[in-house]
Amino acid sequence: MRYPAKETVAKHERIVKVASRLFRKRGFENVTVGEVMKAAGLTHGAFYAHFGTKQELQAAAVAYGQGVSIDRAKTHGATKMGRRSYADMYLNQGHRDTPGNGCTMAALGQEVARGTSELKAAFEQGLEEILSAGGGDRKDAIFQTAALLGGIVLARAVQNLQFSDEIPESVRQKLG
Amino acid sequence: MRYPAKETVAKHERIVKVASRLFRKRGFENVTVGEVMKAAGLTHGAFYAHFGTKQELQAAAVAYGQGVSIDRAKTHGATKMGRRSYADMYLNQGHRDTPGNGCTMAALGQEVARGTSELKAAFEQGLEEILSAGGGDRKDAIFQTAALLGGIVLARAVQNLQFSDEIPESVRQKLG
DNA sequence: TGTACATCAGTGAACGCGCGTTCACTGATGTAC
């Protein structure tokens, strides 16, 4: 049957949002199209009324996820909370332990690097906006972003809790 | 038929080495057991004479890759070339463009974070040795490793060449 | 030292499962008159 056009837009957004969360949490390859659709409250067949391929969804999900990061960066930039508080927000246990709600670059950057041009474009455009959101020196922003991202990636890959805690802690200290 | 025991060890090592390269280049999920065995000069069925599962191979490959990184770090530590030259070696276009020969953590860290405990253990032990290989302050080593890793990950995920070149360049400068 | 035999790395066909994708069908929506 035909469904209201208004709801269709909402469903489309729900698919992207839910996919973004699942992808960040478990990686592109470990999340099924069917799983995404189920989480969005639909059946898998309907997927192709919204996207041509799974790869298209990946790109849309990265664009969405980068959008979330841009908003966070802009909020911090506007409230002038400074770099220190941004690092504190980024480098904590909550972020480390719940990648599904966290930074897209820290969760999917390596997979994006091996992905399609479309995927990289979404990543790249997001990064560009994140870097300029802070407002300070561009090289500083790049350096800080790299250090924060690296800190989270390392902390997530280490299972010894003391060691894992030590990583964000050290990065925070040295970033000053 | 039965094969010489000596060659078997060499074959086993070849499988791990080749797997490590392929995994770093294309990710765990995008490399087939059959593909690894073919690259090692064997057929896929023989795989299970060497490993119980693909996951076991992943852990062995990460351990091997981390070993390569440890050797590099120790060499630099021994020759006292300093942090600057280490950063130069790590943050260049060659490393960015050939992940198969490069740092395991920068290529597979995010997948390791979602992987088995065995996989994380191999990663973690390698990181521990890399950190102490330099000999300097531990917090400095952690910070530097995070920044370098983040720089390579970002540079690889960005396709605009100017932008991509700008990232390692900035990290190198700011690491001083 | 020679002989008989058990071992087991390696081969290649086959299995079975899961996943991305397709397709015939549905029926309320939105449009044309």
Add this chain to the structure above:
DNA sequence: TGTACATCAGTGAACGCGCGTTCACTGATGTAC
């Protein structure tokens, strides 16, 4: 405003392919006597 009909998001079964894994088999190696 009412009526006829075309559209198309969504359903759920099915397809087909690729992958990890299994298995019967091979025959030179290594061992026991």
